[in-house]
Structure formats: structure tokens, C-alpha cells
Amino acid sequence: MKDDFEIRAVFPSISSLIDDIEHRILSPLSYLKEFDNHWLLELDLPMVNKKDIKVTFDKNMINVEAKLKERYSEEKLGKISKFEYFKKSVSLPNMVDVKNTTAKFQKGRLEIKIPKKATERSIKIS
Numbered sequence: 001m002k003d004d005f006e007i008r009a010v011f012p013s014i015s016s017l018i019d020d021i022e023h024r025i026l027s028p029l030s031y032l033k034e035f036d037n038h039w040l041l042e043l044d045l046p047m048v049n050k051k052d053i054k055v056t057f058d059k060n061m062i063n064v065e066a067k068l069k070e071r072y073s074e075e076k077l078g079k080i081s082k083f084e085y086f087k088k089s090v091s092l093p094n095m096v097d098v099k100n101t102t103a104k105f106q107k108g109r110l111e112i113k114i115p116k117k118a119t120e121r122s123i124k125i126s
Helices: 016-020
Strands: 028-034 038-044 048-058 063-074 079-091 101-104 111-117
Touching: 016 111, 028 079, 038 079, 048 101, 048 111
Parallel strands: none
Antiparallel strands: 028 038, 038 111, 048 063, 063 079, 101 111
16 A cells, blocks of 8 residues: 555635635535555535435546535624535546446545556567
8 A cells, every 4th residue: 555645735716715605615624645556535524414415527527516414604704604515626637447436425424435547558579
């Protein structure tokens, strides 16, 4: 198993934060870890039912959306924001095996195992 992994930090723009508030969307805590033969993406999705989670792939992006069981309210700077969904998009390397990807949801945590495609090829020597 490969112990080294890269931590990718993506900072949202102010306009995307305002957009998330307007559309009542939260971004869940998550991390992506690389192993020898797969990637593991974990997301914290509290207050969500398994049936309300949707995972899709779009080119080299994995998208996770989940509807909250009930609205979540938060007050900041005297303004109350209400949220109804979690949404997260994560960029993946090109060599992933989408067809054999698996997911497990337990106790508010979604684990998505994304196998790597084999890149090694053998050639005949003449």
C-alpha cells in the first residue's frame, strides 16, 4: 500500500460561496487518498439518508449530491442561511475505472473506492 498521498486544497471564490447560500447547498468535509491500485474518497454526510445520495462522474470529475433529512440553519453576521443539500465535486486523475467504482454509506460517512486503470502494457520483442 502506498503511504504517500497528495492533499489538494481548493478554495472557493466569493461568488461560488454566495451561489451556494442562494441555492441552499453545503459543501461536505472530504478527503481523497491515493493507494497503489485505487483512490479512496471519503465524505461526511450527516443528516442524510442513503437513498438521498447521488454519485455521478463527468469526465475526470466525481460529483456527490445528497439531500438533507431536514433543513439546516446557520447564523453568521446576523444573517440566517438555510441549507437543504450537500454537494461536492472532486477532480480525479485521468486513469480511473469508473465501471468498477463502489460506494458504502455508514453512520453519516460515504466511502467511494475508485479503482485505477492499468497503465502497464507489455510489448513483443523481435
